[in-house]
Structure formats: structure tokens, C-alpha cells
Amino acid sequence: MKGLILSITAGQGHNQTAKVLSDCFNAEGIECSYMDSLKYINPLLSESVSKIYLMSTKNIPKIYGKIYRRFENRPVDDMHGLPKLTNNILARALLKKLHSENPDFIICTHVFAALLVTALKGYISDDIMTVGIVTDFTIHPYWEDTHLDYYVTPSEGLNIQALKKGIPENKILSFGIPIDPKFSKRLPREEACEILGIDDKRTVLVMSGSMGFGNVIDEIKALDRVDGDFQIVTICGNNKKLKKHIDNTEFSKKVYNYGFVNNVDVFMDAVDCIITKPGGLTTSEALAKGVPMIMSNPIPGQEDRNVEFLLNAGAAIKVSPTYPIDDAIYQLFSGKRLKLIEEAIRSLGKPNATKYLVEFIADKA
Numbered sequence: 001m002k003g004l005i006l007s008i009t010a011g012q013g014h015n016q017t018a019k020v021l022s023d024c025f026n027a028e029g030i031e032c033s034y035m036d037s038l039k040y041i042n043p044l045l046s047e048s049v050s051k052i053y054l055m056s057t058k059n060i061p062k063i064y065g066k067i068y069r070r071f072e073n074r075p076v077d078d079m080h081g082l083p084k085l086t087n088n089i090l091a092r093a094l095l096k097k098l099h100s101e102n103p104d105f106i107i108c109t110h111v112f113a114a115l116l117v118t119a120l121k122g123y124i125s126d127d128i129m130t131v132g133i134v135t136d137f138t139i140h141p142y143w144e145d146t147h148l149d150y151y152v153t154p155s156e157g158l159n160i161q162a163l164k165k166g167i168p169e170n171k172i173l174s175f176g177i178p179i180d181p182k183f184s185k186r187l188p189r190e191e192a193c194e195i196l197g198i199d200d201k202r203t204v205l206v207m208s209g210s211m212g213f214g215n216v217i218d219e220i221k222a223l224d225r226v227d228g229d230f231q232i233v234t235i236c237g238n239n240k241k242l243k244k245h246i247d248n249t250e251f252s253k254k255v256y257n258y259g260f261v262n263n264v265d266v267f268m269d270a271v272d273c274i275i276t277k278p279g280g281l282t283t284s285e286a287l288a289k290g291v292p293m294i295m296s297n298p299i300p301g302q303e304d305r306n307v308e309f310l311l312n313a314g315a316a317i318k319v320s321p322t323y324p325i326d327d328a329i330y331q332l333f334s335g336k337r338l339k340l341i342e343e344a345i346r347s348l349g350k351p352n353a354t355k356y357l358v359e360f361i362a363d364k365a
Contacts, residue, residue: 001365004103005034006094006117008110009046010053013135013281017109020180021133024358033101037113041093057299065300071141091119098124105129105365114146121147129365131357134158135177136280138305139165152178152357154284155348157309175357176350177284182265184288184351192269198256202230204329205271207264207282208239217245219275219296222325224251228333233271235261265289273332275325278306278316287315288351292341294319294328315344 003025007018018034025032038046056064094116098106106128108114114132117124130148134140137154144165151167153159156174163169193200204223208216216234223232231254236243238260246257261267268274268289276282278295283306286293293316298307310316317328331337 001030001104001362002102003030003032003105003107003361003365004098004101005032005107005109006037006113007034007108008038008112009036009050010110013279014110016281017133017135017178018107020354021107021109021178021357024178024181024354025361028358028362030358030362035097037094037110037116038090040097041090057301061300065304068141068301074141087115088119091116092123095120095123103128105131105361107131107133107361108146108148109133109135111140111142111146114148115142117148118146129361131173131361133178136302136306137283137309138302139167140302143167152176152353154280154350155309157313173357173360175360176288176353177280178354178357179281179284179288179351180265181354183268183285184355185265186289187266187269189270192266195263195266196233196256196270198233198270199231199254200270202228202333203271204230204232205267205274205276206232206234207274207276208234208236208242216242217249219325220246220251220255221249223275223329224253224255226326226329228330230272230333231256233267234258235264235267272338273329275319278303278310278318280306283310284350284353287345287349288353290342290345290349292316292332292338292345294325294332296325310348313344313348315341315348317341 005018005022007014009015022032022034036046038049106117108117117130131150131152132146132148133152134154139158139161150171150173151162152173152175153162154177159172159174162172190200206216206220220232220234233256234246235258243257243259268286268291271291273292273294274286275294275296278298295307295316295318298304307318311318317332319325319328
């Protein structure tokens with residue numbers, strides 16, 4: 001058996017999901033590779049799409065959000081003219097790759113990759129299983145224009161959205177967003193703290209995200225002013241400027257400041273809550289670990305939908321100008337709020353999403 005996973009670079013979540021799945025298939029003895037579809041077709045086009053996405057979500061997020069909502073409200077099957085022609089032309093460029101790979105299954109971790117595969121129906125064997133991965137807690141625009149064998153969704157709660165978009169119920173697999181299997185296990189808190197070299201006490205984790213959204217330093221200063229005995233752990237990723245700023249700032253509370261790390265799973269085992277952007281992958285990892293989230297700085301569009309889903313499920317808190325981080329932390333750590341959120345998280349977490357999908361495809365393809 002052989003598989004091919006197609007992604008698109010628009011943020012890092014789609015590629016990360018593709019890599020995790022590819023690694024898991026190979027670990028099970030199933031040959032599988034992944035690639036950025038646009039990069040294969042035209043590297044310059046791929047780079048342009050990635051830059052436009054980053055620029056629009058970071059510099060003009062309100063405009064990005066309005067465009068996203070407009071696409072959400074478009075009629076089903078309202079793809080025609082130039083966009084459809086462009087998809088068909090780009091898709092043809094993938095044929096050589098698909099014929100050379102001759103996969104038994106194709107997985108798409110981005111809706112545009114799924115549109116390309118849909119455009120190739122009739123040019124590739126009907127025996128090839130095709131699967132789409134929805135990587136946020138919403139059915140993104142244009143999934144309704146794809147025609148695949150199966151669709152993996154983050155939660156059963158999204159089935160109603162999928163059905164309204166014309167996706168048959170027998171094609172919906174509510175396995176959850178595939179995440180690294182290391183997030184399916186939990187270390188004892190004491191052990192996790194020992195590995196990280198931090199005190200074993202109430203801890204708040206602040207994650208800045210890979211694209212530098214929000215004013216993290218102000219969030220940490222607000223946390224520092226909150227009454228209560230807790231420590232703060234920050235992960236700045238590749239944002240060296242932010243890390244240096246935090247390192248050079250004095251706080252009354254203990255602040256452990258990290259740059260890029262490859263063991264976020266261990267950090268999640270050591271903390272009581274996470275303050276983070278509500279990206280689909282990070283959100284799924286936190287739910288799998290059972291860690292409460294305080295969501296900040298969502299990208300208008302798909303991350304707004306993540307916020308709506310989690311808030312309505314009672315599984316997270318969202319900060320705003322009128323409900324700042326210090327209010328959120330105070331309410332989370334006082335009364336019954338923390339226990340209620342943890343209970344909601346247990347009903348939503350999908351720690352074995354990757355395992356279930358790999359097993360399903362191994363059995364069906």
C-alpha cells in the first residue's frame with residue numbers, strides 16, 4: 001500500500017498535519033510521502049500564496065475576515081469561470097506526479113489541494129481513495145465544491161455544517177484533527193516540571209504562535225499584576241525579538257522564557273492553562289492533553305470560527321478589550337470555572353485522531 005498527502009502552505013498547520021500523518025503511516029509500514037501541491041506545480045506561485053496569506057492575516061486581518069465571510073456565504077457550487085478554469089489547469093500539472101507515485105490513497109490537508117484532486121476525477125483511477133482533512137472547527141468555504149470519498153472533521157458537532165454543505169453523512173469521519181501521537185499521552189505533572197526545570201506549582205503557559213500575532217509582552221505584564229501565587233512560562237518560537245524583550249523585562253512573578261521548542265507536549269503536561277491563538281492544530285493538541293485554553297488574537301475568519309465552537313461548547317475562554325486576560329485568569333482560578341471547562345474538554349478531545357485515521361485507511365484502501 002502506498003499513500004500521498006497533498007498540502008498547501010498557508011500558515012504551518014496544513015503542512016504539519018501532512019507530516020504527522022506521513023510519519024505515522026510510514027511507522028506502520030505503509031509507504032507514504034507528503035508535498036506542497038502548489039510548490040510542485042509552481043514554486044513561485046506557492047511562495048506568493050504563502051506571502052499573501054501571511055500579509056493579509058497579519059496586516060489587514062479585518063479585510064481578510066470580510067473576504068472569508070463572503071466566501072462562507074456564497075451559494076453551493078458557485079464556482080465557475082476563471083477560478084474553475086485555473087483549478088483545472090493547475091490540477092493537470094499534478095497528473096505526472098500522481099501517475100509516477102501511483103498511490104492507493106490521497107489525503108488533502110487543505111481545501112485547495114482537495115479542489116485540485118476533485119478536478120482530476122476522471123484522469124486518475126477510481127480505486128484511489130481520496131480523503132480531505134478539515135483543520136479547523138468549521139467547514140471552510142469551498143469544501144462543498146470537492147468530491148472526495150471521505151472527510152475528516154474535528155468533532156461530531158460539525159456534522160450539521162457538513163450536511164448543510166452537501167457532504168453525505170456516510171462520508172464524514174469525526175476522528176478529530178490529526179495531531180502528533182505524543183499529544184495522546186500525558187506525563188505526571190511533577191515529571192514534566194522536572195524535565196523542563198521549572199517549579200511544580202500553578203502555571204500559566206503563554207504561546208505566541210508562529211506568525212507573531214498580538215502583543216504578548218502586554219499579556220505577560222497583565223498576568224504579572226494578577227493577585228495569586230502562580231508562575232508564567234512563555235514560548236516565543238522563532239520570534240527572537242520577542243524573546244529578548246521578555247528576557248530584558250522585570251516581573252514580580254517567576255517567568256520562564258523559551259524560544260523555539262520541540263516538546264510543547266511536555267509543557268502542556270506541566271501547566272494549568274494555556275493562553276494562545278486559537279489555531280486548529282494548537283487547539284486540538286490542547287484538547288487532547290486536557291488543558292484549558294484562554295484564546296486571544298484570533299485571525300478573523302477560520303480562527304473566529306474556532307473560538308465560536310469552543311466557547312459554545314464551554315471548553316475555553318476568550319479575552320477581549322472588555323474582558324482582559326487578568327479578568328479571565330482570575331475567574332478561571334476561582335470558583336468552579338476550571339472544573340467545568342475541564343469537563344467540557346474531556347468530551348471534545350480527540351487524542352487518538354491520527355491513529356484512528358491511519359487504521360481506517362489501512363483497512364479500506
